[in-house]
Amino acid sequence: MKYRIPKNTVVVLNAYALGRDSMTWDDPLSFKPERFLNKNIDLKGTNYELLPFGGGRRICSGFPLALKQIQLILASLVHGFDWSLPHGNDHNSLDMAEDFGITLRKKEPLLLIPKKRINLVVAH
Secondary structure (H helix, E strand, C coil), X not given: CCCCCCCXXXXXXXXXXXXXXXXXXXXXXXXXXXXXXXXXXXCCCCCCCCCCCCXXXXXXXXXXXXXXXXXXHHHHHHHHEEEECHXXXXXXXXXXXXXXXXXXXXXXXXXXXXXXXXXXCXXX
16 A cells, blocks of 8 residues: 555554454444354455464464364363253343443353253363
């Protein structure tokens, strides 16, 4: 785009703004994980629409471990427990309002009740 960037300049991308760009995403401020289904967007820093771990030579060195850990922990929780809302509430009644800060979080914390489904064997 004909920008002139002097040698040794440090360029910092605003990953927060990239992830909320209305020219890239439909309704970017809404939580819609389905937007990533059947897309060729990866987390490895080659698609600048999504940069949770950075990109290029400066990508987070813990990325491979973090991805495996997240998948293992989530799978273990889903497999080992039945989850319900307190007081028999329906999932449609959840308040999905968000609170902005350094990270994006729910305004009201999610409260779930786990009920043990299986006996997990722990090796000693």
